[in-house]
Amino acid sequence: MQGGEISPVELFLQAGPVVKAVIVMLVLSSLWCWIIIFEALWTLMRLRRAIKSEGAAKGRMGQVIGRIFATGREEAFEAQASPAESDRRTAITAAMKRRAQELIESSQRGLPNLAVIASVAPFVGLFGTVWGIMTSFAGIAAAKDTSLAVVAPGIAEALAATAIGLAAAIPAAFAYNRLAAAFGITGRALNRLIEDYGTRLARENTAVAPMRKKIA
Template sequence: MDSITLSPVGLFLQAGPVGKTVMILLLGASVWCWILIIEAVAVLARLGRTLRAGAAGGLIGEIDDAGRDAARLAIPGETVGERRHRVAEAMHRTARARLAQAEGGLPNLAVIASVAPFVGLFGTVWGIMTSFVGIAATKDTSLATVAPGIAEALAATAYGLVAAIPASIGYSRLGAGFARRAERIGHIVDARAILIAAGLAGRPDPEDRR
């Protein structure tokens, strides 16, 4: 085989209809995987900038607003500790909802990482079956007879790994990044909930400035 035959394009062109379908699916999954990774990296960068900016706005501002809304609700007989717990819970709910929204398609990376190898394995099995069919048809076990099917099988395996490996690494590393951001936001919420419940971090009402 020459170098052209061993290229991804050459292997794709030599594959049969089923092999080409498998490779197209895996190629699409690989492209989708990198799109998800790039989006998640951008979101993590924005979250990092928001946390460094403190309560100036963005995510922390939304969480503070949720806490203030909860603090403005007066419940007869409520103790200070219950009020603080209610405010903190409202802020944590908002934080969890925003983080879940920020993660976006990150769980899809786990799907790609787990499914792509099996799709590639299907292509591998199909390629090996093609080789056996070729042997049965020609009654010849020479390398020229089995090479196309084996090449198709190995190409499908390679395409599956190309899709699965970045997805697996990306899901693990980006998931850890979001977990660190969530832990840091949790600490911020716990600290600010005390101030908001006590009325020490309230945002001045525009009517009060007149």
């Protein structure tokens, strides 16, 4: 670290074993955070495309939306005995919304991990910093030299843990809030689509039911 330059690699190599372990843990947490973020964004994009196309989009999400509509059609067949259209619509939409809720929950299953990283990473980094400072002071006492040249490298190595902890926590906190809001909006859009589809199914059954009674 000559000339005031700070090299992350040198900081890591010169740190003690506990601080090294903390830094490795935080770096892995940061990588895991970005994997969750990109996976959630990709899932959200496919889900929105499938909702916009009303299940006609290709791929897994389109198939899942199609299965939700299939559940509504099955429930519509079962609800034909109900004379009231409102009762049929309620039963149909309730069946589809249960499947939709399962879809939304599975799509955002990684978000709680972002919340954990956002809340825990700064404290893990702070632990590494405190431990590193304690080790530095112990070394200073053993060397019996309190000059800044002796103190500064150890303090810098210790503070690196806090910096890495914040680097992991800040994107996790931001992504958690934004993705949770985005999934909430997408879930409401899916519910509106389900209600519209459920209304159509209930009206179709209302028109078909008298014909079936005549045939019977």
